[in-house]
Amino acid sequence: xxxxxxxxxxxxxxxxxxxxxxxxxxxxxxxxxxxxxxxxxxxxxxxxxxxxxxxxxxxxxxxxxxxxxxxxxxxxxxxxxxxxxxxxxxxxxxxxxxxxxxxxxxxxxxxxxxxxxxxxxxxxxxxxxxxxxxxxxxxxxxxxxxxxxxxxxxxxxxxxxxxxxxxxxxxxxxxxxxxxxxxxxxxxxxxxxxxxxxxxxxxxxxxxxxxxxxxxxxxxxxxxxxxxxxxxxxxxxxxxxxxxxxxxxxxxxxxxxxxxxxxxxxxxxxxxxxxxxxxxxxxxxxxxxxxxxxxxxxxxxxxxxxxxxxxxxxxxxxxx
Numbered sequence: 001x002x003x004x005x006x007x008x009x010x011x012x013x014x015x016x017x018x019x020x021x022x023x024x025x026x027x028x029x030x031x032x033x034x035x036x037x038x039x040x041x042x043x044x045x046x047x048x049x050x051x052x053x054x055x056x057x058x059x060x061x062x063x064x065x066x067x068x069x070x071x072x073x074x075x076x077x078x079x080x081x082x083x084x085x086x087x088x089x090x091x092x093x094x095x096x097x098x099x100x101x102x103x104x105x106x107x108x109x110x111x112x113x114x115x116x117x118x119x120x121x122x123x124x125x126x127x128x129x130x131x132x133x134x135x136x137x138x139x140x141x142x143x144x145x146x147x148x149x150x151x152x153x154x155x156x157x158x159x160x161x162x163x164x165x166x167x168x169x170x171x172x173x174x175x176x177x178x179x180x181x182x183x184x185x186x187x188x189x190x191x192x193x194x195x196x197x198x199x200x201x202x203x204x205x206x207x208x209x210x211x212x213x214x215x216x217x218x219x220x221x222x223x224x225x226x227x228x229x230x231x232x233x234x235x236x237x238x239x240x241x242x243x244x245x246x247x248x249x250x251x252x253x254x255x256x257x258x259x260x261x262x263x264x265x266x267x268x269x270x271x272x273x274x275x276x277x278x279x280x281x282x283x284x285x286x287x288x289x290x291x292x293x294x295x296x297x298x299x300x301x302x303x304x305x306x307x308x309x310x311x312x313x314x315x316x317x318x319x320x
Contacts, residue, residue, distance in 0.1 A: 002187070002300045004126040005077075005103040008159050010039040012076040015069035016133050018047040018056035020111040021084020023134050025049070030140050031081055031133035037145035038156070040077070042133070045069060048081050055086045062086060063093035066115075070099045077159065082134045083110030088195070091115075091204050096122045105159050108132050110218070110290065113191030118204050120189060120300045129191060129214070129288065130155050130296030137292050150293035158296040168312045170286065171293040176310040179271060182281035184243030185304040185315070188297060190214035192289075197228045200235050208241035212303050216247030216289030221255040222264035229274040243281040243305050245312065246271065248289035281307040 008014065016031060028048050035042035045065040050057040057065075069078045091114060100123040107128045108115070119125045131137045137151040150171045157165050170176055189211045190196065196215065199205045217225060232238060254264040265273070275282060283305050288295050302316035 002120070002124045002126060003103045004162060004298070004301065005105050007161050008040065008077050008105055011041060013041045013043050013074050014077040014079055014105075015045055015065075015072070015075045016042050016048055016079055016081055017045045017065040017069055018081040019062045019066055019090060019115065020056060020080070020086040021054060021082060022051040022056040023082050027134045028081070033140055033143060034138045034145055035079065035133055037138065037147070043075065054084070056081075059089045059093060063090040066090065067095050067098065070102045070104060071095075075104065077105035078107070080108030080112050080132045082132050083108065083112055085111050087111050087114040088198055091118055091202075094118065099123050100125065107155075107159065107296070110192050111195060113195035114199065114204065116191055116299050117189070117196075117199060117206060121204070121207055124300075126298050126300035128158055128296055129299055130158065131292075131294060135292070137294075148293055150295075154295040158298055164301065164314045164316055165298075166313060166315075168295055168297070168314060174287050175285065176283055176312070177285040178307045178310055179246070179282035179284050180276055180280060181308045182243070183304070183306050183308070184212060184281040185302065186211045186242040188212050188214060188299055188301060188303040190245075190299070191216070193217040193225065193228050194220065197231050200231060206232075206237060208237045211241055212243050212245060212305060213237065213241040214245045214247060214286075214288070214297065216249065217252060218250045218290035220252050222252060222267050222270060223255060225249070225252060225267065226265070226270045226274065229270065233274055233278075238275060238278040238280065241280060243307070244275060244283070245286050245305060246282065246284040247286050248291045250290045281305055283307050283310065283312060286312065
């Protein structure tokens with residue numbers, strides 16, 4: 001059984017935390033404006049304003065913000081400020097027993113994948129792969145926010161209601177595609193490929209048994225995507241899963257090699273080589289990942305994919 005947190009309501013206090021990397025002060029200010037424009041009351045936690053090398057703060061400070069946000073009864077939801085890197089470093093420092101007793105709306109993507117996995121698998125709590133507070137889905141002019149319609153509506157349709165969203169469509173003029181036909185259903189899990197691979201061999205290892213696996217990445221040469229997909233394959237993750245949804249692969253380019261005319265294989269051919277042999281339904285070009293517009297997805301809820309009809313349908317909301 002998995003618990004779906006209570007939906008947010010207008011005026012709710014939501015924690016803005018930076019469990020990964022830092023950002024500039026203006027982005028923090030804009031994040032606060034953006035969340036207020038959603039009708040929520042943002043509470044900016046200390047890690048939003050600090051820097052520690054490539055991290056927003058020390059491991060102890062970032063873990064404290066996560067634990068404090070979940071333990072505070074006045075906080076009804078948590079939205080990550082941005083991604084970057086850092087969440088794997090704090091996984092051993094979180095109070096999962098306390099978090100499980102205090103389920104809350106939790107939103108983020110990219111490096112936040114490691115927290116999604118831990119909260120889904122250890123706490124059995126639904127979390128949301130969606131835009132972060134410092135993301136550019138709402139342009140700000142003179143304290144007015146002009147939200148990008150698709151991204152904003154998808155986020156609101158997930159975090160302000162407990163109803164399953166049903167058919168999840170791509171943005172206009174973006175078609176879903178099929179790599180392997182068929183129908184599959186199960187609990188949705190996944191996120192950023194680099195982070196999924198980083199959990200292998202750890203207590204937080206990705207569990208795909210009976211589940212639909214969503215994968216995306218950004219800024220990785222294609223040969224590295226090949227390596228990471230192969231790592232998941234060798235670990236049995238594609239044998240175990242029911243089906244696969246491939247998201248976006250922004251700035252994932254073929255790298256030129258040292259020999260004449262040498263390049264990485266095309267990304268589509270890597271997918272053919274590494275995934276098709278498992279004969280699981282696979283939908284591609286789902287516009288979720290490091291791109292806008294982007295949909296919000298409820299990890300831990302039940303999803304059905306029909307690769308023949310090119311459909312993704314969220315059918316159950318989980319237990320409240």
